[in-house]
Amino acid sequence: MMILMRDGATETEVEGVIVKLHEVGAEAHLSRGEFKTIIGAIGDRDRISQIPFEALPGVETVIPIMKPYKLVSREFHPEGTVVKVGGAELGGETFVVIAGPCAVEGEEQMISSAKAAKAAGATIVRGGAYKPRTSPYSFQGMGEDGLKLLALARQETGLPVVTEVVDVRDLELVCEYADMVQVGARNMQNFLLLREVGLQEKPVMLKRGLSNTVEELLMAAEYVVRGGNAQVVLCERGIRTFETATRNTLDLSVVPLVKNVSHLPIIVDPSHATGKHELIAPLSKGAMAVGADGVMVEMHPDPKTALCDGPQSLAFGEFDSLMRELKALAPALGRKI
Ligand code: PEP
Ligand code: MN
Numbered sequence: 001m002m003i004l005m006r007d008g009a010t011e012t013e014v015e016g017v018i019v020k021l022h023e024v025g026a027e028a029h030l031s032r033g034e035f036k037t038i039i040g041a042i043g044d045r046d047r048i049s050q051i052p053f054e055a056l057p058g059v060e061t062v063i064p065i066m067k068p069y070k071l072v073s074r075e076f077h078p079e080g081t082v083v084k085v086g087g088a089e090l091g092g093e094t095f096v097v098i099a100g101p102c103a104v105e106g107e108e109q110m111i112s113s114a115k116a117a118k119a120a121g122a123t124i125v126r127g128g129a130y131k132p133r134t135s136p137y138s139f140q141g142m143g144e145d146g147l148k149l150l151a152l153a154r155q156e157t158g159l160p161v162v163t164e165v166v167d168v169r170d171l172e173l174v175c176e177y178a179d180m181v182q183v184g185a186r187n188m189q190n191f192l193l194l195r196e197v198g199l200q201e202k203p204v205m206l207k208r209g210l211s212n213t214v215e216e217l218l219m220a221a222e223y224v225v226r227g228g229n230a231q232v233v234l235c236e237r238g239i240r241t242f243e244t245a246t247r248n249t250l251d252l253s254v255v256p257l258v259k260n261v262s263h264l265p266i267i268v269d270p271s272h273a274t275g276k277h278e279l280i281a282p283l284s285k286g287a288m289a290v291g292a293d294g295v296m297v298e299m300h301p302d303p304k305t306a307l308c309d310g311p312q313s314l315a316f317g318e319f320d321s322l323m324r325e326l327k328a329l330a331p332a333l334g335r336k337i
Pocket of ligand 2: 298309
């Protein structure tokens with residue numbers, strides 16, 4: 001349920017509603033827009049509905065939220081959320097490009113990638129230090145040494161870094177080094193991890209699970225936001241279908257669909273969606289055209305020798321071309337890059 005306050009409602013009036021909610025054991029989540037203050041009430045529906053909200057000073061009206069997700073819904077927060085990661089802003093006018101290798105493999109590989117990403121115009125650097133691999137015999141990532149190299153990449157380029165946390169036991173360590181914490185597709189419904197990620201303050205990138213619906217993605221985001229961290233960016237990275245020509249099937253329809261129902265920014269990962277480096281540029285342009293807040297792409301100094309996801313990684317020259325194509329397209333779509 002949402003309690004919409006009158007324009008100009010005072011702090012005392014807002015506080016009065018919150019106190020009433022706490023009295024019935026409900027949580028109050030405050031959303032202050034430019035014009036409206038909305039209080040999201042989360043708790044026992046019957047007990048909450050006993051409160052005579054419309055008789056309380058400062059209350060304009062009460063609106064039930066029918067959707068199963070509340071805090072991430074656009075009803076609760078009509079203005080789009082802007083998530084700040086270092087100097088980059090996701091959810092604003094600017095189309096944000098996140099680039100870097102699938103996995104951090106060593107100093108030379110990571111730093112050269114970060115420098116190439118920056119030189120071409122990327123504003124966030126990626127790199128996995130903990131890799132969720134299908135085979136236990138595949139490279140599992142460098143762990144803390146990888147995190148240290150990400151911190152070095154930030155120092156060398158001035159760009160913020162995003163990296164995946166796979167295990168809740170590593171969360172604190174990952175947060176010490178990263179500017180944004182990624183929850184990967186395989187952990188999208190790891191509710192324990194989502195809860196813990198919601199309790200810390202770093203922005204979160206939440207990737208859609210391999211076989212998860214949009215509603216499940218938004219419910220996963222609800223776990224994080226409910227913990228107190230509203231700095232969440234969603235990421236469409238392709239879903240499993242009958243098609244085998246691409247690694248996954250990119251569901252671009254999700255972007256405008258999510259924009260309609262949620263205030264959270266959403267980006268697209270054409271690398272994991274397709275598994276093919278030659279499809280990254282066309283689908284990145286598609287992502288911009290359908291209104292995504294950015295893309296995340298994998299790149300590598302020598303994709304053929306990459307320890308992880310080489311076939312879907314761009315060589316530096318290819319990344320440079322991609323950025324030039326996106327820069328050419330942006331003005332036609334009213335976007336900055
Ligand atoms: C990744 O971005 O490194 C990754 C493992 O992607 P996903 O979780 O989407 O498979
Ligand atoms: Mn990868």
